[in-house]
Amino acid sequence: MRWSQIFIPTLRDEPADAEAISHKLMLRAGLVRQLAAGVYSKLPLGLRASRKVEAIVREEMERIGGQEFHLPVLHPGELWKESGRWSQIGEEMFRLKDRRQGDYCLGMTHEEVFTAIARDELRSYRQLPQIWFQIQTKFRDEARPKSGVLRGREFVMKDSYTFDVDFAGLDIGFDKHAEAYRRIFERCGIKALSVQAASGAMGGSESVEFMSVSDAGEDWTVICPGCDAAANLEKAVTVAPEVVDPDAEALEKFPTPGIRTIDALAHFAGGAPAERQIKTLVYVVDDEPTLFLLRGDHELNEVKLAEATGTTTFRAATPEECQSALGARPGSLGAVSVSNIPIYADDALKGRVEMVTGANDDDHHFRHVSVERDLQDLRWVSLRNAVEGDGCAACGKEVSIKKTIELGHIFKLGLRYSESMNLTVLNDQGKDVPVVMGSYGIGIERLVAAVIEAYHDDNGIVWPWSIAPFHVVITPISLKDEAAVEKTEAIYDGLVAAGLETLLDDRNERPGVKFKDADLIGIPLRLVIGPKGLERGMVELVERGTSEKVDVPYGEAVEQVRARADRLASAAPR
RNA sequence: CGGGGCGUGGCGCAGCCUGGCUAGCGCGCCUGCUUUGGGAGCAGGAAGUCGGAGGUUCGAAUCCUCUCGCCCCGACCA
Known part of the structure; x- marks a missing residue:
């Protein structure tokens, strides 16, 4: 891709409305633009990064046997009345009426629709288990959207649902998801804690959140350094340091x-x-x-x-x-x-x-x-919030409390939806039994933002290889020298042929502008082709993350970039 | 929903308190020339219903009323 042919509107100034680092950088690097509070347009670069995340999520979901669906975002109110959530959920749901005054809503999650499909189609325990997922837009009229795409009112989520004949099956589906999530976050370069969480109005027995430690986060997670346990502050039970009381006297x-x-x-x-x-x-x-x-x-x-x-x-x-x-x-x-x-x-x-x-x-x-x-x-x-200095309930070690971003959340729903919506199958005894469900979600844009929160420096984003919208950016110092341009084009063709996603900065800008922009948008490898180097028959290969620079002979450029690319790519698990 | 802040060319801001010529500045944009290894220089140029509506006034970006939008803190958050 040539820079002149892809729309990357970078900003020199920090946008006044952005506070979170990821928000600032997503705007500055031309990944997204805001349309309304909590509503963002993805621009080409932002879309490329999102797609990378989606691809990883899709691969890992398929690895555990997930089957991809694509459900409507427009839901009949009837369905939500069946589950009871039409009245349970308040203003957070976008509701609308069709021309016949029928109730509709925009899906904030898809338990109802998936359950309806399952109810219509699943008859026998022999058809179970099922793992169904989709990557689809959700709408939630958040009271306070904030921090760019970290908390939006319209966002993309990978949501999946498991259907099992019994709770033992649910446990298996749940554990598979936990493993898939662990791999997804790892492949995205994120250290995600699995955190015991409150189920909230979602219902169900057990839920685990996947949290990334970050100042931009909104949740507080209580972390034990001793036994590796972590729990959401909403749920964490800790032991207060003992207080030595004097002897009791009369009231x-x-x-x-x-x-x-x-x-x-x-x-x-x-x-x-x-x-x-x-x-x-x-x-x-x-x-x-x-x-x-x-x-x-x-x-x-x-x-x-x-x-x-x-x-x-x-x-x-x-x-x-x-x-x-x-x-x-x-x-x-x-x-x-x-x-x-x-x-x-x-x-x-x-x-x-x-x-x-x-x-x-x-x-x-x-x-x-x-x-x-x-x-x-x-x-x-237990009624109180845990505080720093408390001891872990399991091992007694002093806990720490950190701000975290909730990247994923998995729930054992149990019978919450199958009972209210009458989803049953015949078991091996020929008896009608409610299907045991689980539901699992990962916020796609939130994950992209969390990656930026974790990978950036003063000059901009530093994409991990797995999510980078491009792998290599070629920065020609001058477009005047025809021989140099020809060599640049040859390298570009070679890199593309080698399967590397390459961005050629063919803009007629001064080198400083190109360097700044390349750093800002965070492409992992940069190949600088300029007169200084070419005189010696060399081009310069720069790693965004480490700023490490090496001169490589022109003739070996493609090969060397490829070698470096392989090293960066294999640093993350596949 | 409670509290605070902000809306002025594409972006970042000044001007408002104390009303007054053609509404400024930096960046960006367009044209030309020079330049080209970390956000160039000079010259010329385009671009603003001052968020919107109403009001006060001879006169409103500026004062008043209403309203819309956005950001931050808190509450909330399947």
Whole structure:
């Protein structure tokens, strides 16, 4: 490909609207352009990179027996009403009406459609297992699109679905996907952690996320350096460093005028540091006031709250509701002697004595509180967010908490969709049984962006070989010397013939411009052909990643590039 | 949805508070000449409904009202 024949609108200035590095570079290198919030057009270079990722994904899906489909993006609302998600999902779904006022939506995921196909076509356990996948556009009306294509409202996803007659089959399909995903990310050059995750509204029993550590990420992942375990902060259960309490004394109420916060009480004479306080939070759970107790310096995790209570219908109580439930307003709330309200307590409070907590009497607190002595009917659960310094629940080693990009997510759905949508097959006993499903996704553009987050320097993108939109860029220093041009063309033809995706920078630009652009768009190998070298019969081969330069004889150029290419290509697994 | 910020030639910005000639600057773009190993120089040139609507005023990019869009923080996130 000649540079003059491919549209690569590079930008000198940093786009004002971009914050994330990958976002800036995707715009600057002419990979994408924004159409609306969270909606991006792929330009030729961006499309080439995406296609590389898609090809890897496709190969690995086929390796585990996946069969490629291509489903509609326009879905009848009826289908989503069957699964129940038409009403479950809120504003995140793009909905529309056809001319007859029928409900439709744009697919945000494809469980419903794949399940409908399976329901219509699968009759017998003998047809199972099936692994079905597609690479298709999804639409999600995100509340806050951000960071370029990292969180878009329209994006391409590889989604796949497994159909099995039993849960043992699901486990196999799930493990196959985990292995395929591991290979996909590795081939893309990404170190992806597999992370225990909350299933959310997706339903199902188990889910694993594939995370890439990056400041541009939006998820927090708790990582244990000892046993290699990792979990999403939403789910991670860790052990707080032990606190040594003094001997228990008798419960005592004391006045705390104007003290409303943990922090204020920590600085109040006669108060206590945050880790010696009990934080009492009141939520309305399924219309019932409910207490949640945490150590003063710990944060409530609402995903865990949902898990503990078994419902997603909850909200923080208003001050008025606190008043009517406990007799005091926020700032003076506590659980001492409370018995008519369900109380969930975070594990970190177990066995603690000499604590301070609200007295359910405005401007008063209790001190010398012994948790197990003074609080009744506690339901012990993990409620808090893990924090740095906590110990791994498995091996005890201190965990770290890192920002990560969610590249993939795999779910054991179980019977969630087969039951609601009536997908059954006959088993070997001739009995109708619901099909056991799994669902698995990888965001294509997000993966491209994550690669850029991981592979760039001050001058631009540094593509790994496997995803580079071109392998080699030829940079002629001058187009004036006809003999040099002829030699350049000969090398170009040779590289193309050798099967290398080669970009010939035939633009009549000054060398500096060409070098800058070549670095910016991140092509792994650059071949510089200029008068200086040609005088000596040499051309210069430069590696983008290492900046390593070698002079190679003109006559060996194609061969040498090929050798270098083979080395770069084999550095990543195939 | 709460909070903050920003919309001025293709890109990056100034001007706005304190209203006033033909709305500036850098980059890019076009033409010509010179140049050509890390974003060239000179000369000439094209290009802007100042996001939109309404209002105040003799006069609005500038003041007021409404509205649309985009970015960031948070909430949310199959």
